[in-house]
Amino acid sequence: MAFFFFLLCITSIVNRAHSQSAVCRTYCGDIPIHYPLSIDDGCGSAYYRNMLLCTNSSILHFRTPSGSYPVSYIDYTDPHLVITDPSMWSCADPSDTTFAATPFSLDTSKRFSLSTRNEYLFFNCDKDSVLIEPKPAYCDRFPDRCGSSCDSSGYLCRNLPGCPNSLIENNISCCTYYPKASESLRLMLKHCESYTGVYWKTIGTTVPPYDQVPEYGIRVDFEIPVTTRCLECEDKRKGGGVCGFDTESRDFVCLCQDGNATTFCSDAESKHRTSSTVIAGTVVFSVAGAVGIGALVWFVKKIKSNKVVSCGVQTNENRYF
The missing domain is CATH 1.10.12 (Lyase 2-enoyl-coa Hydratase; Chain  A, domain 2)
Incomplete structure (x- = not known):
């Protein structure tokens, strides 16, 4: 017995061991997962290791020092992803300006950056602590302090996507400001009741800049590191592998169906199976x-x-x- x-x-x-030997997953729900991003350790680029988490095989989250945020969209042609902060103000409950969570921030050591297409709207700010002015007029008078003011005449404050009249109806003051760093965002929220993020989405139906529409969310840009080794690895004529890395040394590895290689899948001399390291979730x-x-x-x-x-x-x- x-x-x-x-x-x-x-x-x-x-x-x-057998269940963990599957190749890198390429989808989380209906969101495609391609190089350099990944949801399996050892896949993609080591620069973006453990940044994305797929729960229940359908819900994708983006990890940052301030928390984990749902990802609604990823674009690889114009490399960026769009996240939503559930604690931000929304049209679903426009009268609620209570904000109790840590504002969104990025890990500056990773190859992610806040897009300049983002705009941040701050609500019910303390006028004694925050410089709230109509920006065009203020910038004309004080050009050296233009970047430090929160624009009370911002277009989005007057034209909120989805509920343009909700601020007036609920007597909520609004100003727009683009924080240059995460610390600036945290400082603003010490003196404002809440905030929301809006990014300008390209729809490509007209000529710039009229080909963009505002949508709720925060756009985060990322880089796609292109290397000769990765291009060779993915080349269908050379076996069509998947770019990955050794989870201990972080060195490049080409992940193949019948093992791993240091160059490309059809290169028999470079093929190896790593016995001391889990690569792409594989247990030897x-x-x-x-x-x-x-x-x-x-x-x-x-x-x-x-x-x-x-x-x-x-x-x-x-x-x-």
Whole structure:
């Protein structure tokens, strides 16, 4: 009976190894996941490691120092993603200007940046602490202080997407400001009740700048590091692999269906299977087998010295988990 229990444990380990050997996932829900981004460790570029999280295989989140935020869209032609902050003001409840969460911020060590197409609207700010002025007139008078004012005459304050009259109807004051850093956003929210983010989405139906429409969300730009090794790896004529990296050394690895390579999939000399590192969630079966054999020998010896085993545990020395 004890031997059967041990075999059951080994079988679960082997099954886990097989289940983790799938190639990198290319979708989270209906959002495509391509290089340099990934939702599996070892896939994509190491620069963006562990930045995206796919929950329930359908909900994509973007991780930052201030929290985890739902991703609504990713564009790889004009590299950017759009996130939403659930704590921001919205048309769904326009009278609620309470903000109790940490405002959105980015990890400056990663290759992400806030897009200049974003605009931030701040509501019910303290006029004694925040410089609220109609920007065109103020900038004409004080050009050296133009960037420090919150524009009370901003277009979006007068034309909110989805609910243009909600601010007037709920007696909410509004000004627009583009914070140059996350710290600026946090400082603004110390003196304002709430905020919301709006980005200008390109629709491509007319000539610039009339080809953009405002939508709620925060646009985050990213870079696509293009390397010769990655291009060779993805080349269909050379095996059509997936660009990835070694999870311990962070060195480039070309992920192939029948193993991994340091160059490209059809290069037989460079193919290797990493036994000491999990790459793209792969558990190497040969290592699991070696561990299993060693554990089996140990187990047989323990049975001889401990004949009575109850539920897999005799003493702390005989404990598996």
